[in-house]
Amino acid sequence: MLVSHIQGLGYSSMNTKHPMDVQQRTLHRLKIARGQLDTVIQMVDDGKYCIDIINQSRAVQNALRQADYLLLENHLQTCVVKFAQEGKTKESVEEIMRVFRNNDK
Numbered sequence: 001m002l003v004s005h006i007q008g009l010g011y012s013s014m015n016t017k018h019p020m021d022v023q024q025r026t027l028h029r030l031k032i033a034r035g036q037l038d039t040v041i042q043m044v045d046d047g048k049y050c051i052d053i054i055n056q057s058r059a060v061q062n063a064l065r066q067a068d069y070l071l072l073e074n075h076l077q078t079c080v081v082k083f084a085q086e087g088k089t090k091e092s093v094e095e096i097m098r099v100f101r102n103n104d105k
Helices: 020-045 050-077 079-085 089-103
Strands: none
Touching: 020 050, 050 079, 079 089
16 A cells, blocks of 8 residues: 655655745644534534524535645655656556545445
8 A cells, every 4th residue: 555644744754855934834623624523513502593603614625625635736746756656657547546545436
């Protein structure tokens, strides 16, 4: 299995350098999602209007999706390029497809 996650200070476990701004931007988007999720939880606790809760929940989902897109773009520009240069294009494509197929279940 190929590794596709960020570890430490901008490096993946395959030692492909991830630009620090990508890591910072990803963290920023995830923190936004966390704050929005805290709001959703509070709204449910407070018995707020269902549609308002759904709208806020969808904002959380969008923030997470944007973080995913940022990570995927970085992965394609760094790891996939490296895998292609090493002749591992098929494995790289299969890894990405597994992520999308697992999410479609």
